[in-house]
Every structure is written in C-alpha cells, then in structure tokens.
Amino acid sequence: MSEAAGAQFGVAGMGVMGAALALNIADHGFRVAGWDRHPERIDALLKKNPHAKLKGFSSLEDFVQGLERPRRVLLMVTAGAAVDQMMERLFPLLSPGDVIMDAGNSWFLDTRRREELCKSKGLHFLGIGVSGGEEGARHGPSIMPGGPQEAYALVRPVLEAIAARAESGLCVTHVGPEGAGHFVKMVHNGIEYADMQLLAETYDVLRRGLGMDADSLARLFSKWNEGIAESFLLETTIQVLRKKDAETGKPLVDLVLDKAGQKGTGKWTVQVALDLGVPVPSIAAALDARNLSSMKEERVAASQKLKGSAEQLTPEESSQLAAWAHDALYAARVVTYAQGMRLIQAASNEYKWNVSLAEMARIWRGGCIIRAKLLTPLRESFEKQPTLPNLVVSDAFAPVLERMAPAWRKLVAAATKVGIPVPVFSATLAYLDSYRSPELPQNLTQAQRDAFGAHTYQRRDRPEAGFVHTEWNK
Numbered sequence: 264m265s266e267a268a269g270a271q272f273g274v275a276g277m278g279v280m281g282a283a284l285a286l287n288i289a290d291h292g293f294r295v296a297g298w299d300r301h302p303e304r305i306d307a308l309l310k311k312n313p314h315a316k317l318k319g320f321s322s323l324e325d326f327v328q329g330l331e332r333p334r335r336v337l338l339m340v341t342a343g344a345a346v347d348q349m350m351e352r353l354f355p356l357l358s359p360g361d362v363i364m365d366a367g368n369s370w371f372l373d374t375r376r377r378e379e380l381c382k383s384k385g386l387h388f389l390g391i392g393v394s395g396g397e398e399g400a401r402h403g404p405s406i407m408p409g410g411p412q413e414a415y416a417l418v419r420p421v422l423e424a425i426a427a428r429a430e431s432g433l434c435v436t437h438v439g440p441e442g443a444g445h446f447v448k449m450v451h452n453g454i455e456y457a458d459m460q461l462l463a464e465t466y467d468v469l470r471r472g473l474g475m476d477a478d479s480l481a482r483l484f485s486k487w488n489e490g491i492a493e494s495f496l497l498e499t500t501i502q503v504l505r506k507k508d509a510e511t512g513k514p515l516v517d518l519v520l521d522k523a524g525q526k527g528t529g530k531w532t533v534q535v536a537l538d539l540g541v542p543v544p545s546i547a548a549a550l551d552a553r554n555l556s557s558m559k560e561e562r563v564a565a566s567q568k569l570k571g572s573a574e575q576l577t578p579e580e581s582s583q584l585a586a587w588a589h590d591a592l593y594a595a596r597v598v599t600y601a602q603g604m605r606l607i608q609a610a611s612n613e614y615k616w617n618v619s620l621a622e623m624a625r626i627w628r629g630g631c632i633i634r635a636k637l638l639t640p641l642r643e644s645f646e647k648q649p650t651l652p653n654l655v656v657s658d659a660f661a662p663v664l665e666r667m668a669p670a671w672r673k674l675v676a677a678a679t680k681v682g683i684p685v686p687v688f689s690a691t692l693a694y695l696d697s698y699r700s701p702e703l704p705q706n707l708t709q710a711q712r713d714a715f716g717a718h719t720y721q722r723r724d725r726p727e728a729g730f731v732h733t734e735w736n737k
Contacts (some may be wrong), residue, residue: 270296270318274339275306275349277319281339282312282391283400284366284425289316291424292512298326327356328532334361335418342367350377359385364413365663366391368528371442371449371535378410378441387414392438392448394631395427403427406435407451407615407623407629409444427630431642434626439616446535447611447623453532453546454603454624455496455632456525460549460687461595462500468685470676472576472584477514481586492593494635523553532606539609545599548690572682580677583670587677590670595691597637597664601654602694605646621645657699666693672692712737 269448274285277299285308289295295317299305305319319325326336333355338349346365355361363381365374365388374390381388392407393400406426408415415437426435438444469475475483486490488497508515529550536543555562576584604620611618624642628634644657654660671692677686699701718729 270294270329271331271335272328272418273330273334275299275303275336275337275353276325277308278339279397280366280400281337282308283397284337284339284393284404286312286314287401287403287425288421289314292316293419293421293424294318296320296329297327298323301726311435315511319649324356326425327353331452332358332361333417334358336362336420337364337366339366339491339544341516342369344579346373346377350380352616354384355384359631360387362387362389364389364391364408364447366393368392368448368452370444370531374409374442374445378493387411387413387417390442390445391422392451393628394448394627394633395452396632399456399630399709401431403434403630405626405629407438407447407626409434409438409442409446412437412440413735418560427651429625429629431507431628431635431639433628434631436619436626438623439611441616443585443611443614443616443618446616447607447618449528449531450603450607450625451631451633452611453543453606454599455598456529456532456553457545457687457691458494458496458554458633461545461599461691462496463552464610464678464685464688465592466500466504468588468674468683469585469625471683472677473581477516481505485709487592489590491636492589492596493587494637495632496635511643520559521556522554522559525550525553529553532603535610536606541602541606541609542694543602543606544690544694545595545602545687548686552684552686553609557661561653567721572680575678575683576677576681580673584674584677585672586591587674590667591674591688593637593663594667595670596635597660598642598691598695599631599687600637600641600657601660604641605652606653619645619649620651621649623695626699654692655695657729658672 266436271293273296274281275298277297283293285297296318297305297317302321309319320329336353340346340349346369350363363386369390370426375725378388389408389410392582393404395404404427406422408422422435427434432484438447439624466480469480481501484497484501501535503516506515508518526551529546533543533547587718607623608620624638625643640659641654644654644659645651651657675685675688675692713732714735715722717732719732721730722728
C-alpha cells in the first residue's frame with residue numbers, strides 16, 4: 264500500500280474472523296488497515312498472506328491516522344466488555360462523522376446503547392451480524408447490518424463487495440435501525456441451535472434405531488441433500504460423518520465426546536422470546552439438549568440406575584424409519600424457522616425497526632450457517648404476504664406440513680417407544696399441534712389461577728362481560 268494513500272477501511276482485531284474479513288476486503292480492491300493488541304498476530308497474518316492492499320499497524324493511534332475520512336473502523340473483538348473498552352480507546356482518536364462497526368455477536372440492547380453513545384459524540388455506529396464462520400468471512404458471508412441509514416451508506420460498497428452471492432442476489436441488506444442487525448443475527452443463531460439438534464436427533468434415531476454406521480448415514484444424507492432437505496448444515500453433517508480418524512481409521516465422529524458447548528446466542532434468543540411473549544420451544548429444547556449433554560458423568564451414573572425401554576421396533580417401523588426421518592426433518596425445520604421469523608417480527612414491531620422478513624430469508628440464502636433450500640419458498644411467502652402471522656399457515660408450507668406430519672408423528676412415536684430422546688422433534692411437533700388447535704386446555708389453567716390466586720378469567724359464552732372472579736371452593 265502506498266504511504267500516501269490512506270486506508271479505506273480499518274479492521275481492529277486480527278483473530279480468525281477479523282483476519283479473514285480483512286483479507287476478503289483487500290481481495291476486492293479496497294485498501295485495508297489492520298490492528299490487533301497482539302502485534303504478532305498482524306505479523307503472522309502478513310507473513311502467511313502478503314497482500315498489497317493490506318497494511319498492519321502495531322499502534323492504535325497510527326492505525327486510526329492511517330484511515331481516510333470519514334474513517335470506517337470495524338471491531339472484530341470478543342462481545343461484551345471488550346467492545347466497550349475498544350470504543351473508549353477509539354473515541355479520542357476519531358472525528359465527527361466517522362463510523363464504528365461492531366461485527367461480533369453482541370447483545371442487541373448493548374448495540375442500542377452504544378449507538379446512542381456514539382451519536383452523542385457525533386459518531387456513527389453500526390451493529391453488524393456476520394454469519395458463515397471463517398470460510399464465509401474469507402470468501403463471502405451473510406451480513407446483517409443495523410443502524411442509521413446514513414452510516415450504512417458510508418460502508419455499503421465494502422459490505423456489498425465482500426458479501427456472499429446467491430441466486431437471489433447479494434447476501435447483505437440494511438436490516439433496520441439500532442440493534443436490528445444484531446437481533447436478527449441472534450435469532451439466526453437460535454435457529455441454528457435447533458437445526459443442528461434436529462440433525463443430531465435424526466442421526467441418533469437412525470444410528471440407534473436401525474444400527475446405521477457413519478458411512479451409511481453419510482450416503483443416506485447425501486441423497487437427502489439432493490432434494491428439498493438441502494442445506495449447509497446437512498452438507499456439513501455429511502462431511503463430519505465421512506471424516507476418518509488418522510490414528511485409528513474409525514469415523515472421527517464416533518470418537519468425539521458427547522458434550523456440546525455454546526457461546527450464548529441461543530440462550531439470549533430464548534430469554535428475549537420470553538420477554539416478548541413469543542414461543543420458541545424448538546430453540547429452547549435445543550438449548551436444554553446441550554445443557555443436558557454437559558452432564559456426562561451424571562448421565563453415565565443414571566444409566567446404571569434407570570434402565571431404558573425394552574421395546575423393539577417392528578419390522579414395518581424399521582423399514583419406514585428413514586423415510587419418516589426425512590419428512591420429519593424437513594417439516595420440523597420449517598416450523599423452527601417459523602418460530603424464528605415470528606420472533607423477529609415481534610421485535611420489529613416492539614422496537615419499530617420495520618424489518619423485512621423476506622429480505623432476511625433472501626440474505627440467509629448464501630454465506631450463512633442456516634442457508635437452506637427452504638429459504639426460497641420462505642422468502643416468497645413473505646414477499647406475497649409481508650404481515651403473514653406464521654409461516655406454517657402460508658400457501659407454500661401448510662400443504663407440505665399436512666402431508667409430512669403423519670411421518671413426523673410416527674418418527675417421534677417410534678423413537679419414544681424405544682427410548683431414544685428426540686426433544687426438538689417432540690417440542691416442535693407440539694408447537695405445531697398447539698398452533699393449529701382451536702381449543703387448548705388453558706381454560707383449566709386460568710380457572711386454577713383464579714381458584715388459588717383470584718387472577719380472574721373470561722367466560723367464553725359472555726366475553727363482553729370482561730374479567731370475572733369465582734369463589735371456587737364454595
């Protein structure tokens with residue numbers, strides 16, 4: 264990079280994602296400045312990936328001074344206190360009109376707070392969701408920016424250049440104001456939790472129910488991935504199942520300890536769903552499944568005390584189980600996405616973000632972790648009816664769910680019969696059954712609340728009478 268030419272974009276934080284994004288931006292012809300609090304990271308990056316458009320700085324002051332105005336600084340640091348600390352270090356170095364972008368997985372209310380703080384200092388702030396992992400960051404992620412339109416306009420050319428490309432266009436759009444971008448990315452990750460667990464349950468049912476090994480499962484899933492079930496996560500699952508351990512020659516997945524970790528976005532999704540009164544049982548069940556998996560020692564001990572089912576699958580169940588699993592996986596995935604979209608819709612209404620659900624489906628079609636073929640009819644459903652209350656009643660998906668529900672029920676029944684846990688399949692089916700039920704048993708719940716706590720209730724035969732109380736013990 265010429266010393267006389269200032270960098271057009273700055274990336275602060277040269278970890279895995281920051282380095283990949285910096286190289287992606289440089290590949291598209293933009294002059295990039297990189298900084299990290301560990302200068303050796305910059306040195307290692309440039310030694311491995313020398314790039315005429317990328318220049319590293321060991322001093323934060325020099326890094327900022329090396330940027331063209333208005334300065335555009337992308338923070339790729341750990342979410343939480345580290346973001347606030349970096350912003351405090353940057354404030355004295357920046358000028359009015361400069362843009363700070365946070366591309367980590369930040370809590371959306373923190374993003375709203377940070378935007379207000381920047382506004383008070385004459386600075387722009389964008390909270391940017393980035394999905395696709397290291398590979399996506401390097402070659403084309405799905406990007407979900409939220410914040411002021413004028414700030415987005417200043418960085419739009421760069422974000423559009425580096426974003427993934429799908430048949431529906433560039434996988435980036437201005438999501439909405441304030442924390443909208445980080446909120447949508449959070450929900451994306453919540454859906455990801457549930458989708459991963461559905462695949463894990465499918466794997467478990469076929470492995471334990473039919474005795475299928477990793478190779479045979481990879482072959483079956485490869486066939487599925489050629490049809491409506493096609494998705495990045497299914498493709499990733501196939502890769503995982505095919506990988507052999509270099510030491511033993513066994514499928515590596517069979518040697519991985521069954522304890523799953525998490526970084527918090529799934530938990531946030533469930534928490535905010537409770538705050539907004541939106542049911543997301545698929546995501547909650549996936550979160551619980553990870554938490555239960557961490558109790559490895561207790562589970563092993565419990566297996567000695569609590570014997571499982573002695574039931575066996577019938578010949579008919581065994582012959583149909585794989586077909587049932589295919590339909591159940593697709594249907595449950597649709598209903599899971601429906602819950603996520605409903606949550607985004609509720610937050611958009613609450614915070615007046617005006618988020619387009621069709622646009623979210625469009626930018627998720629490439630680059631991101633939950634990209635899947637079903638996102639195309641999902642997008643078309645919300646284009647046709649932007650205020651669609653729930654994806655499950657759309658013209659595209661309602662008939663499919665009707666057709667696939669019987670197989671889904673049979674899969675859950677068969678798994679339950681032989682004692683194979685399918686928490687997300689079960690919770691998602693219960694959500695669908697509850698949503699389609701004109702009558703639910705909460706009449707009893709409300710009567711109980713009135714009986715012990717005088718919480719009142721409404722009469723179905725006289726709703727115009729309002730809330731009434733009864734002395735139930737008299």
